[in-house]
Amino acid sequence: MTRKKYKQAKPLLFDRLFPPRTMMVGGHTVQKPRSRAWLISIVLLIVVAASVMITEFDIGILIKRGHQLWVILAKIFNPKWEYFSKVVNPLLDTIKMSVMGSVIGSLLALPFSIIASANIVKNGILVAIMRVLLNIVRTLPTLVIASISALMFGLGTFAGTVAISIFTFGIVSKMMYESIETVDMGAFEAMEALGSTKFRAFWSAVFPQILPTYLSHCLYSFEINIRAASILGYVGAGGLGILINDRVGFRDYEGLGMVLLTLFVVVLIIDNTSQYLRRKLS
C-alpha cells in the first residue's frame, strides 16, 4: 500500500522567527510557543497612534466644551409633548417604508441567495460571481443609496423604500445563503435521483427546511430597518429623518427629544414583538 504523504503544516512566520521553547513536563517534551503579546501590543500601539494623529483627536475640546453636551441632553430628555401631533405622520411613513422595503428586499433576496449557495448550484464560477455581487451590494451605505435614489425618484418615501429594499436585499441574501448551505441535502438528492427537476426538488425538500430561518431573517431585518429608515429623511427620503434634520437645524432640542422618544417606544414595541415571533420560529 502506498502511504499518502501528508504535507506538514508550515509553521507560522512568527514561530519560525521565534522558535517555541522546548520544555520537559512530567517526562514528556512539550513545545511552548513564545508569547505574542508584545508583538500585538506594538502593532496596536502604532495603529492607535496613527489613528489619533489622522483623526485630530483632542481630549482638551471635550474637557473645555463637554458641558455643552449636558445642556443639549437635558433639553432632549425634556421632550415637548405638544410636538407629538407633528411626529405621527412621519412616523407612520417610516414604518410603511420599512415594512414595504423589508418585504420587497426579502422576496428579491430569495432567488439570489439560492444562486449563491454552493450546495444547490454546482457551477462554482456562478456562485463566486453572485457572492461578490452580493458583497458589493452590502458595502454600499444606506444613506448613500437613499440620496442617490432621492435624486432618481424625487424626494419622498418612494426613494426611502427603494433604499431600504436594497439594504434588506443585501443582508437577507447573505444570511440566507449561509443557512441554505447548512441544510440536510439528503431529501434533495433523493428527489433528484427519482427524477424530479431541480426546482421541484428545492421546493419540496429544501424550502420547508429553510422557511423558518428565512422568516426569522426577514423579521430581524425588519427590526434593523426601522432604525435605518428613521434617519433616511436626512437626505430627503421621507420619514422621521426630515423632522430630525429640521429640529436640529432650528436647535429645537425639546422637539428632537419628542421625535426620539416616539422612535424609542416604537422600536421597543417592534423589537419585542419580533423577538417573540423569532423565538417561536426557532
Next chain:
Amino acid sequence: MQTTLNPIEAMYDNRPRRWWIYTLIVLLLTIVLGWSSTAIEFKGIASKGAEVAYGIVYGIFHPDTNLLWTLSPDGVPYLLLQTVGIAVLGTLIGGLLAVPFSFLAAENVVPKWLAFIVRAFTLLIRTIPSLVWALVWIRVTGPGPFCGVVTQSICSIGMISKMYINAIEDLDTKILESLDAAGCNTFQKIRYGILPQLYANFISTIIYRFDINIKDATTLGIVGAGGIGAALIQCINSRRWSMVGAFLFGLIILMLIIDFFSTRVRKRLARG
C-alpha cells in the same frame, strides 16, 4: 376504521392541518402590505432620473483616477484612512467604556435592580440613531473627524455591552472556587479564572462592532463628522459622477478587504 390504509398513509392523513393559522397570517400580511403600500406614491422617475442612473453607472466605470491615487487630504486614500482611524478609535474606546457598564448590568455580579437600570441605559444609547448622536456631538466638538470618534465611542457602548453581558452571565464560576481552593488571591483569580473565559468573546465582539463602525463612519461624514461621507455626498449632490465613482470604488474595496479579514479572525477566535 382505517384498516385499508397502510400506516404511512394513515400518518399522512393525520398530518397537522393548521390552515386557519396560515389564512390568518396571509390575511394579516395582506392588510399590512396594503396599508404600507400607500408609502409608494410612485410619481414616475424624476425628470432627470435617467440621467442620474446613467451618471452613476458611467462614474463607477470611469472613476476619477486623479482623486483615486492622490495622497493629498482630499484624495480617496487619505479619506479612507481617516474613516478607518475613526472606526478604530471609536471601537476601542467604546469597547473599553463598555466593560464597566456590562459588569454593572450582569445579573450574576450586581443586584437585579441595578442591572436593570444599567441595561435600560445601554438600551437608550442603542436606540438613538448614531446620526443623531453625531448631530448632538457636533455642537460640542465642532465638525471634523474628532466628532466621529466621540460619536462612535458612545454609540458602540450600546451594542458592545449587550454582547459583553451575555458573555459575563455565561461565566463558569466553579473555576473560581477551585482556584480559591488552590490558594489563589483575588488578582490571580481574575487573571486565570475570569479573563481566559472572556477575552476571546470580547475581542470577537469588538471586531464585529468594528465592521459596523466602518460602515457607520462613512455615513457619519454626511453630517460633517469627518471621513469619506462628506465628500461623497457633496459629489452626489453636485452630480460629479466620476468623483462619486472614485469614492464608491475606494469604499467598496476597503469594505471587501475588512470584511474578509474580520471574518477570518472571528472564525479563528470561535474555534479557539
